Amino acid sequence: MIEKVLKAYGLEYLECEIEPFGNGLINQTWKVSAKSGKYILQKVNTNVFHSPQDIASNTLKIKKYLDRVSPQYLFIAPATTTTGLGVFEDNEAFYRLFPFVADSFTVDAVTEANQAYHAAKQFGKFTRILEAFNPHDLKVTIPDFHNLSLRAEQFTLALENGSQERLKIAKWAISQIETFSWIADQFKELLQENSLKTRVTHHDTKINNVLLHVGSGIGLSVIDLDTVMPGYFISDVGDMMRTYLSPVNEEETSLDKIMVRHDVFLAIYKGYMEEMRRSLIFREQELFIYSGQFMIYMQALRFLTDYLNNDIYYPVSHGEHNLMRAKNQITLLIAYTKSEEYFKQIIKEYEADLEISSSKIISN
Incomplete structure (x- = not known):
């Protein structure tokens, strides 16, 4: 063949x-x-x-x-x-x-903040240079891929029609998903308010979808363009938050290993905003932190829904696999949300330092 x-x-x-x-x-x-x-x-x-x-x-x-x-x-x-x-x-x-691409490599996990910075910068650059391109000229390769409202509806149906045994086993996960339902409510409000601009969006911003230079580690380009289609910036930023911040991925079963690395958060912010600062409207900039909640919650929702539906979508290696994945993402969401005020402080301090640096350059 x-x-x-x-x-x-x-x-x-x-x-x-x-x-x-x-x-x-x-x-x-x-x-x-x-x-x-x-x-x-x-x-x-x-x-x-x-x-x-x-x-x-x-x-x-x-x-x-x-x-x-x-x-x-x-x-x-x-x-x-x-x-x-x-x-x-x-x-x-x-x-x-x-x-x-010669002299390039990829990594499967973020081991240092600098990798997150260069990846975020590349994904931001990709969207920025396509800013004048009409995103609606692109075909939608996966319909409703990041439609959180649809995922919430599918979860509700799973609660009504899913496995009774699994509904009992997943009681804690279900209660947590319901506690964070405000994330889905906010997404619906954002769409109603037209607060998010439709852009050319990558939709799969894992670290291994960026080519890095062998010698310097500097980002070269984004790859794996299958999911490039019209979308919102919260998908790209949110997926970076979901997959870069914790030192372990969604398959980790030891939940105590899940944590949020604040230096990696700052690296994502710096890299992406260096490219997209002038493109994002003020309301979108306010949603930078929310983007992480949006994507982490949606993935937890999808794993749990699939578990309740007897694993019809994601490949599994055992009966509790999708439930474990859901608990993993819920744990990450809890840690992320607890860090929200600290994230705001990180951004505030960085922006203040940036303003001081810009003032010095202008004065000189």
């Missing part, structure tokens, strides 16, 4: 070295070393992305725009087949080929 795919891109299978690459849970990925260079080959998971052609269409539109307005920006667009297509289809399987 891979032989046929490579041939579609003008590569000779027998002349290529092929090896599995990365540990992504959605798409199957290989690194391909050929005479003409190195590439990343992916098989698109059509169970998640029902229309891979939409992803290819979005990427092509963005590439054409960036080639015109910001040609120096490193945009990792897929190569085209010998027939000029952005995705290769064979027996309802879809593949795409990307150039491998």
Whole structure:
């Protein structure tokens, strides 16, 4: 199969070295070393992305725009087949080929604040340079992906129709989700008030979706553009909060290891705001901290809903897997919310220092 795919891109299978690459849970990925260079080959998971052609269409539109307005920006667009297509289809399987960026690497977890800073800066830059691009020109690759109102409705249905046994087992998690229901209520209000501007949004801002430079650790570009579509900045910032702040991820079962690293929060704020400060309206800037609550709560909600529905969406390795994931995210949400006043103080002090520094530059 891979032989046929490579041939579609003008590569000779027998002349290529092929090896599995990365540990992504959605798409199957290989690194391909050929005479003409190195590439990343992916098989698109059509169970998640029902229309891979939409992803290819979005990427092509963005590439054409960036080639015109910001040609120096490193945009990792897929190569085209010998027939000029952005995705290769064979027996309802879809593949795409990307150039491998030399002297780059990714990390799977934030181990130091500097990594969070460079990642946040890259995600902010990506949205900023596409500010004049009409986000509604993009196809929606996963409908309602970050629609918290829909997730809340699905949770309510799970409470009514879910497993009675699991409803009893998940009593603590359910009560916590209901305690934090104000987060979903606020999201609904924000939409009614038109407080959030629709932008080109990445929607999957995990640290391993940023290329870092091997020598300096500086961010080079964002990758994994499958979920790039119209959205709100709280999705991107919130997902960084959800996946960067704690030293352990959503699979951690020892809840006492879950914590919020304040230096990482500041790094996210600095990196993102350096790029997006002039783009975010005042009300959006006020929602910077809320973005973390928005995404952490939604993920906890999704895990718990899936548990109550007998695990119909997320792959699980045991019967309590999704419940454990939900408890993990609820614990993170509690820690995050307890840090809210400290976050405000961090932002206030940073902005004050920034204003002083700017005044000195102007005076000189």
